[in-house]
Amino acid sequence: MLIDLFSIRRTMKETFDTFSLELEPQYGEKSFTFAPGQFNMLYVYGVGEVPISISGDPTRHKSLIHTTREVGTVTRAMRKLKVGDTLGVRGPYGSSWPVEKAVGCDVVIVAGGIGLAPLRPVIYYILSHREKYGKVVLLYGTRTPEDILFRKDLEKWRGRFDLETHLTVDRATGSWHGNVGVVTTLIGRAPFDPLNCMAMVCGPEIMMRFTVLELQKRGVEDGKIFISMERNMKCGIGLCGHCQLGPTFVCKEGPVYTYKNLKDVFLKREM
Amino acid sequence: MENLERILKEHPFLAGLEDKYIKLLVGCASNVAFKAGEYIFREGEDANQFFFIRHGKVKVETYIPQQGSIIIRTRGEGDIFGWSWLVPPYKWHFDARAVELTRVIALDGKCLRTKCEEDHDLGYEIMKRFSLIIAERLEQTRLQLLDVYGNSTKK
Numbered sequence: 001m002l003i004d005l006f007s008i009r010r011t012m013k014e015t016f017d018t019f020s021l022e023l024e025p026q027y028g029e030k031s032f033t034f035a036p037g038q039f040n041m042l043y044v045y046g047v048g049e050v051p052i053s054i055s056g057d058p059t060r061h062k063s064l065i066h067t068t069r070e071v072g073t074v075t076r077a078m079r080k081l082k083v084g085d086t087l088g089v090r091g092p093y094g095s096s097w098p099v100e101k102a103v104g105c106d107v108v109i110v111a112g113g114i115g116l117a118p119l120r121p122v123i124y125y126i127l128s129h130r131e132k133y134g135k136v137v138l139l140y141g142t143r144t145p146e147d148i149l150f151r152k153d154l155e156k157w158r159g160r161f162d163l164e165t166h167l168t169v170d171r172a173t174g175s176w177h178g179n180v181g182v183v184t185t186l187i188g189r190a191p192f193d194p195l196n197c198m199a200m201v202c203g204p205e206i207m208m209r210f211t212v213l214e215l216q217k218r219g220v221e222d223g224k225i226f227i228s229m230e231r232n233m234k235c236g237i238g239l240c241g242h243c244q245l246g247p248t249f250v251c252k253e254g255p256v257y258t259y260k261n262l263k264d265v266f267l268k269r270e271m
Numbered sequence: 272m273e274n275l276e277r278i279l280k281e282h283p284f285l286a287g288l289e290d291k292y293i294k295l296l297v298g299c300a301s302n303v304a305f306k307a308g309e310y311i312f313r314e315g316e317d318a319n320q321f322f323f324i325r326h327g328k329v330k331v332e333t334y335i336p337q338q339g340s341i342i343i344r345t346r347g348e349g350d351i352f353g354w355s356w357l358v359p360p361y362k363w364h365f366d367a368r369a370v371e372l373t374r375v376i377a378l379d380g381k382c383l384r385t386k387c388e389e390d391h392d393l394g395y396e397i398m399k400r401f402s403l404i405i406a407e408r409l410e411q412t413r414l415q416l417l418d419v420y421g422n423s424t425k426k
Contacts, residue, residue, distance in 0.1 A: 112419065112420060113419075113420035114420075141420075142420060143418065143420040147420065168345075170415045170418070170420070171341065171342070171415070172341070172342045173338075173339060173340065173341060173342065174332065174339055174340040174341075174342065176342060177370055177371075178345075179328075179345045179347070180330065180342040180343065180344050180345045181344050181345060181411060181415070182411050182414040182415055182419075184411070184414065185411055189347075189348075189349060203419070203420075204419045204420060206414075206417060206419050207414075207419045207420075210414060
């Protein structure tokens with residue numbers, strides 16, 4: 001529960017309402033390790049604390065990158081912070097994407113909107129251990145071309161022969177030469193073996209629901225589909241109960257679940 | 272023709288269709304190429320064809336005054352597009368344009384409509400397949416309308 005002090009090394013505007021902060025520890029040579037999919041509680045002094053997914057490279061331990069959308073008081077204050085300002089960090093918390101279990105398998109990553117942020121560490125990790133995996137496919141959907149996150153990364157990834165990257169937007173004007181349509185339309189023809197793959201899905205719940213249906217249509221087993229859930233997390237360690245989802249706490253047993261374990265709750269309304 | 276027959280026969284859309292019907296479709300089919308930016312059809316024109324994309328990408332768009340062309344969907348290799356030939360008044364409701372050099376198999380829908388009237392078994396097979404496509408498009412359009420990614424874009 002102890003808060004570590006971090007300084008802001010760099011701020012990055014990703015889209016009109018989404019930004020990333022690169023942080024470094026204020027004291028000593030402390031390094032920071034996390035597993036892809038985990039989150040930290042970030043504390044803006046005098047304002048409040050919020051859970052934010054870690055969006056940086058898990059193989060680099062000297063700095064931490066978080067990406068978030070400006071949606072409330074704390075993230076609004078966070079966006080105003082400048083290089084050198086202090087943030088409190090607790091974590092990392094929660095479960096992670098199954099990057100070890102996926103060794104030897106094809107990996108299909110489906111991200112919607114800001115859902116790419118918690119999945120970016122998976123891509124970094126896989127690319128730095130590329131020989132251990134089969135085909136790797138990234139399918140990413142956003143609302144418009146202006147809402148695409150991590151453009152530089154996506155450009156690099158699209159240039160690689162060992163990572164199949166497909167982007168689509170829900171709406172676009174004539175100048176856009178990419179795909180238009182919901183992200184689920186990309187799943188049908190994505191080049192992966194449904195019988196030997198791990199699917200990692202993150203985005204709005206409704207997008208994940210339809211993505212799961214498409215993956216099931218392709219023949220991917222429920223136990224090999226992983227989704228990341230979002231609930232109102234406060235303590236981060238499964239004590240306060242704010243983020244209870246059925247019999248689990250998202251901050252502790254989640255945010256990453258297998259669809260098989262969560263489907264009874266996931267498909268239930270008012271949960 | 273042999274090549275066209277093989278392509279149509281192997282396409283998942285026509286899986287399970289009797290050989291005699293495949294042959295009939297081949298009789299209504301032709302290979303066509305569109306350059307990047309070229310219109311395949313335009314809103315309001317007679318809809319007498321549908322297309323299998325062999326290579327390339329097509330955007331379906333509509334024109335909004337003072338806003339210009341808005342892309343509604345894109346279709347790529349292996350996709351089928353165009354079903355206005357199947358329902359009256361047989362007019363295209365949108366524009367379709369090649370994004371890049373695009374090769375398609377164009378099927379004469381007008382000819383096929385007549386064949387379907389004459390042979391209801393064929394009509395049923397075609398309707399069964401197109402109803403799946405129409406349902407899929409409807410579902411995808413609903414998802415697009417839901418605007419699942421939330422906040423509206425500001426500049």
